[in-house]
Amino acid sequence: MHGIKTMNRRKFLLRTGGLMAASGIVGVTTSCRDLMDEKKARQLNSEKPDRLFFNISLAQWSLHKSFWSGELDNLDFARIAREKFNIEAVEYVNQFFFDKAKDQSYLSEMKQIAEDNGIESLIIMVDMEGSLGTLNDQGRLAAVENHYKWIEAARYLGCHSIRVNAAGKGNRQAVANAVTDSLGRLCEFGLKEDINIIVENHGGYSSDADWLVQVIEQVNQSNIGVLPDLGNFMISLFPPTYYDPYEGVKKLMPYAKGVSAKSHDFSKSGEEKSINFKKMLTIVKDAGFKGYVGIEYEGYKLSEEAGVKATKSLLIESGKQIMN
Numbered sequence: 001m002h003g004i005k006t007m008n009r010r011k012f013l014l015r016t017g018g019l020m021a022a023s024g025i026v027g028v029t030t031s032c033r034d035l036m037d038e039k040k041a042r043q044l045n046s047e048k049p050d051r052l053f054f055n056i057s058l059a060q061w062s063l064h065k066s067f068w069s070g071e072l073d074n075l076d077f078a079r080i081a082r083e084k085f086n087i088e089a090v091e092y093v094n095q096f097f098f099d100k101a102k103d104q105s106y107l108s109e110m111k112q113i114a115e116d117n118g119i120e121s122l123i124i125m126v127d128m129e130g131s132l133g134t135l136n137d138q139g140r141l142a143a144v145e146n147h148y149k150w151i152e153a154a155r156y157l158g159c160h161s162i163r164v165n166a167a168g169k170g171n172r173q174a175v176a177n178a179v180t181d182s183l184g185r186l187c188e189f190g191l192k193e194d195i196n197i198i199v200e201n202h203g204g205y206s207s208d209a210d211w212l213v214q215v216i217e218q219v220n221q222s223n224i225g226v227l228p229d230l231g232n233f234m235i236s237l238f239p240p241t242y243y244d245p246y247e248g249v250k251k252l253m254p255y256a257k258g259v260s261a262k263s264h265d266f267s268k269s270g271e272e273k274s275i276n277f278k279k280m281l282t283i284v285k286d287a288g289f290k291g292y293v294g295i296e297y298e299g300y301k302l303s304e305e306a307g308v309k310a311t312k313s314l315l316i317e318s319g320k321q322i323m324n
Contacts, residue, residue: 041306057089133168187221231262253287
């Protein structure tokens with residue numbers, strides 16, 4: 001299919017750094033010679049000018065190691081976004097307050113902290129609630145119902161959307177049919193709460209932009225959409241198959257209600273090593289998008305704080321170049 005590439009396993013490992021990690025020596029050499037260091041990343045200018053065509057938000061997953069370790073608590077997130085990164089909007093991850101979806105007191109505290117820090121709550125990214133594309137009808141309908149509480153929580157927090165996963169095992173069309181039905185049910189519930197249901201290209205069939213567009217168009221609801229992730233177009237690991245990321249983002253943007261700016265490693269000049277941010281943001285701008293682009297740092301060479309700052313700086317510099 002157009003836009004999809006398959007590599008042999010060795011070439012894939014070379015591209016993704018698998019052999020570097022295995023050898024250790026190459027990884028160290030690359031880090032020292034080619035990558036931005038921690039000190040420089042922390043010192044990057046991150047003051048956002050008024051003339052960018054988009055706003056910047058922070059995805060909670062950018063700090064996932066700190067949340068999993070207990071260094072940060074979910075209730076710290078909105079404050080950290082403002083105080084440490086001067087970011088005015090956030091995207092929550094349900095895994096970090098998984099048992100609190102119906103805890104009104106807890107949600108009230110989250111909401112108040114966001115308001116106190118001048119933070120807009122945009123999205124709850126919903127994981128671990130079952131497969132919306134499973135071919136087992138009983139399991140699928142249970143997964144749909146598991147998502148309802150997050151729609152209600154999103155409405156209470158003032159979010160515009162929940163992000164869901166279009167995952168399932170089986171025949172390509174059969175999974176598409178199952179996901180379409182599940183998303184349709186979620187959209188019907190979401191309409192009552194004024195919440196959008198947005199799908200991220202998150203591996204498997206969902207990272208095939210043609211497949212995902214087909215599903216979104218079949219759902220055909222006013223509150224269905226996508227959250228294009230700039231760096232998540234791996235369809236399968238074995239054989240390594242991936243969708244062209246630039247073509248993928250271009251195809252998804254007409255349905256976008258947000259954008260996820262994935263980042264890993266940065267060159268000494270501040271460019272993301274695997275994603276051309278200027279090229280990606282040009283695609284986003286050409287689609288007429290003027291909403292939030294969310295920082296989602298997933299690297300390991302820099303600390304989470306430095307990685308977020310490097311991503312924010314790159315978004316700003318790339319956006320400025322496009323506007324000039």
